[in-house]
Amino acid sequence: MKPRRPNVVIKTLPVLWVDTPEALAELDRHLEGATRLALDTEFVRDRQYRPRLEIIQLATDDLLAVLDYRALQSLGRLAECLLDDRVLKVMHAARQDLEILYDLLQRVPRPLADTQVAASIVGIGAQVGYANLVRQVLGIELKKAQTLTNWSHRPLSPHQIEYALDDVRYLLPLWDELARRLDAMQRIGWFWEEMERVSEPHNFAPHAPDDVWRSFKGASRLRRTEQAALRALAALRERIAREHDMALPFVLRDQTLLYLARRRPSSLQELADVHDIPDWLLEQYGPELLDALVSAEHEKNAKRPKKRRALTQSEHEFVDVLLAWVQVRAREANVAPDTLATREDLEHLLASEPEARTGLPLLQGWRREVVGESLLALLEGRAALMWNPVDGRLEYLNLADDV
Numbered sequence: 001m002k003p004r005r006p007n008v009v010i011k012t013l014p015v016l017w018v019d020t021p022e023a024l025a026e027l028d029r030h031l032e033g034a035t036r037l038a039l040d041t042e043f044v045r046d047r048q049y050r051p052r053l054e055i056i057q058l059a060t061d062d063l064l065a066v067l068d069y070r071a072l073q074s075l076g077r078l079a080e081c082l083l084d085d086r087v088l089k090v091m092h093a094a095r096q097d098l099e100i101l102y103d104l105l106q107r108v109p110r111p112l113a114d115t116q117v118a119a120s121i122v123g124i125g126a127q128v129g130y131a132n133l134v135r136q137v138l139g140i141e142l143k144k145a146q147t148l149t150n151w152s153h154r155p156l157s158p159h160q161i162e163y164a165l166d167d168v169r170y171l172l173p174l175w176d177e178l179a180r181r182l183d184a185m186q187r188i189g190w191f192w193e194e195m196e197r198v199s200e201p202h203n204f205a206p207h208a209p210d211d212v213w214r215s216f217k218g219a220s221r222l223r224r225t226e227q228a229a230l231r232a233l234a235a236l237r238e239r240i241a242r243e244h245d246m247a248l249p250f251v252l253r254d255q256t257l258l259y260l261a262r263r264r265p266s267s268l269q270e271l272a273d274v275h276d277i278p279d280w281l282l283e284q285y286g287p288e289l290l291d292a293l294v295s296a297e298h299e300k301n302a303k304r305p306k307k308r309r310a311l312t313q314s315e316h317e318f319v320d321v322l323l324a325w326v327q328v329r330a331r332e333a334n335v336a337p338d339t340l341a342t343r344e345d346l347e348h349l350l351a352s353e354p355e356a357r358t359g360l361p362l363l364q365g366w367r368r369e370v371v372g373e374s375l376l377a378l379l380e381g382r383a384a385l386m387w388n389p390v391d392g393r394l395e396y397l398n399l400a401d402d403v
Contacts, residue, residue, distance in 0.1 A: 009141070009186055010138075010169070011054060013059070013062060013063055013064045013169075014062075014064070014219065015063075015064045015065070015066075015165065016030070016063060016064070016065040016066075017065075017066055017068070017161065018065055018066065018067040018068060019068035019071040019072065020071075020072075020185075021072070024067070024074065024076045025076075027067065027076060027077070028076050028078075028324070030060065030063050030065070031060070031077045031078060031081050032077070034060045034061075034081060034087060035086065035087060035088065035116075035175045036060070036061070036079060036088040036089075036090060037058050037059070037060060037087060037088070037089055037090065038058060038059040038081075038091070038168040038171035038172050038175075039056065039057070039058050039061075039082075039089055039090070039091050039097065039109075039168065039171075040056070040057045040058075040091065040097065040164075040167040040168050040171075041054075041055070041057070041096075041097045041100055042051060042054050042055045042056075042057070042149075042151040042164060043096075043100055043103070043151070043245070044150070044151060044152045045303060045377055046247075047246055047247050047250050048245050048246065048247060049241045049242055049244075049246055049247060049248070050098055050103060051096075051099075052070075052152070053069045053070070053100050053104070053362070054068075054069065054070050054151040055067060055068055055070070055151060055156075055164060056069055056075070056078070056079065056086060056348065057164050057165060057167055058167060058168060059165075059168040059171060059172060061172065062332060063336050064165050064168065064169060064261070066161055066164055066165065066311075070152070070154075071154075075104070079104075079105060080099060082105060082109040083105060083107055085110060085111065088111055088113060089109045089112050089113070089172070090113045090114075090115065090131070090171050090175045091113070091114055091115070092114065092115045092116050092130045092167075092174075093111065093114070093116045093127075093129075093130065094112060094114045094116075094129060095197075095198075095351055097205050098112075098199070098203075098204055101396035102204040102205070103287070103401065108199050108200075108201050108203075108204060109199075109203070109376035110199055111192075111195065112195050112198075112199050113191075113195065114195065114198065115130075115133060115174050115175055116128060116130075116133070117180055117191065117194055117195065117198065118175070118178040118179070118181075118182060118191055119133055119137075119178065119188055119370070120336040120338075120339040121182065121187050121188065121335060121336075121339065122178060122181040122182060122185060122193065122334070123333075123335055123336065124136060124137070124336075125333035125336050126336035126338040126339050127244075127338075130142075131333070131337065132375060133174065134170050134174060137174055137177050137178065138173060138174060138177070140170060142166050142170075143163065143166070149163070157259050163208065165319065170213045171180075175226070175303055183327070183333070187366075189366070190365075190366040192367075193365045193366055196360065201254070209234070209235035209238045209239065210231060210235050212234040212235060212237075212238050213227070213231040213233075213234040213235075213299065215231045216230065216234070216254055216257070216258065217254070218258060219258075222258075222261060222262070225296055226261045226262055226264075227259040228295075229259075229260070229264055229292065229293050229296035230257060230258065230261035231296075232292035232293070232295055232296055232318045233257045233260055233261060233289070233292050233293070234257060235292075236285070236289065236292050237251050237252050237257065237290060240281070240285060251274060251278075251281065252276070252277065252281070254275075254276065256274065256276040256308045259274065259276075260274065260289070260293065261296075263321065264296070265290075265293065266289070266290070266293070266294070268282070268286050268287075268290065269290060271286055271290065277289075310351075311347060311350055311351060315350050316347075318350065319343060319346045319347055319350065319379075319383065320343055322344060322346045322349075322375055322378060322379075323341075323346060324369070325342045325375065325378065325385060325394065325396070326340050326346070326371055326375075326393060329369075329370055329371040329374070330391070333370050335370070338347065338351050340367060340370060340371050341362050341367070341371060341372075341375070344362070345360070345362050346362075346375070348360060348362075349362060349363075349375065349376075349379065350379065357376070362375070363376065370398045374396055377398070381399070381400055382398070382400060383396060383397060384396075384397045384399060384401055385397070
């Protein structure tokens with residue numbers, strides 16, 4: 001049975017364009033006493049190390065506003081609201097927005113309600129886009145004419161501003177309806193538990209320069225000295241990228257760093273023979289690149305990433321079995337399957353040592369209750385799955401009951 005579509009009346013709210021100190025002061029007055037905010041950001045990420053924030057769209061119950069951060073370089077009272085635990089922040093697919101706000105504020109805005117997460121828990125689906133969710137829940141069709149807008153161009157046209165405002169215009173009514181469904185399904189606790197997990201500060205803090213190399217594909221297969229070289233090179237690239245505000249690939253590509261770590265050229269001429277190193281980088285940082293490579297030759301205790309145990313063919317087949325059970329439990333609980341567990345989650349479960357499994361998200365909180373405990377029983381041989389040909393469904397058997 002599909003949930004009823006609410007009879008939503010979207011209030012026509014006044015709109016404030018904020019690009020002067022006077023307009024910012026007016027926004028500050030509107031934000032006094034606000035208990036909840038709908039938020040979205042628009043940014044540009046071309047060749048910069050960090051994405052460049054252009055505008056912030058926000059909505060309260062009484063106002064729509066667009067703050068031109070590029071013009072003001074200030075959030076005004078909005079910064080206080082974002083860090084005020086008494087003010088609920090409502091967003092959709094908040095990950096990238098939170099990265100930008102964390103960079104500005106050095107804290108994660110909390111409490112946070114992400115409507116994409118709420119949609120997955122009430123069974124609408126995982127990773128549902130904002131326009132799709134607004135259509136499904138509120139019955140409103142959003143325009144998509146400005147999806148490729150360059151938000152760094154000024155002045156923004158009325159159509160661009162209207163498009164930007166649509167990203168927050170419906171967020172509060174959308175959240176109200178999703179919260180109603182969460183309450184009706186007795187899953188509001190699940191939701192806030194998930195919000196605590198996804199808004200942990202460590203999810204947004206930058207990696208320490210000496211740990212950046214660990215994310216390189218193929219790093220675990222390098223020899224110890226090669227790993228030490230990669231670690232030093234990756235840390236140097238990180239510093240250069242920050243100093244010049246350049247995206248990492250525009251300093252040196254990952255493949256180039258891996259090549260240098262394996263070949264370890266020992267002179268500026270040998271570095272110059274590597275065609276992928278820009279001339280400006282060679283001129284300014286050639287000696288430092290060589291120093292990083294030379295220091296790796298004397299590295300005796302290079303850090304090695306913890307390798308996850310490779311699964312056997314039989315274990316990969318068992319993952320397929322567990323995935324089938326996840327699908328069953330997701331359907332029974334009316335939750336998006338990927339919200340419960342992905343294939344990677346199940347592979348991690350199998351590869352982990354028993355004492356390390358309790359820390360996995362799959363075996364914590366509401367996920368453990370819905371599917372984690374039964375997956376653990378299947379893994380430990382305390383339960384089995386059986387096909388019921390009469391009912392045409394997969395059934396879970398607790399083997400302890402048969403003893």
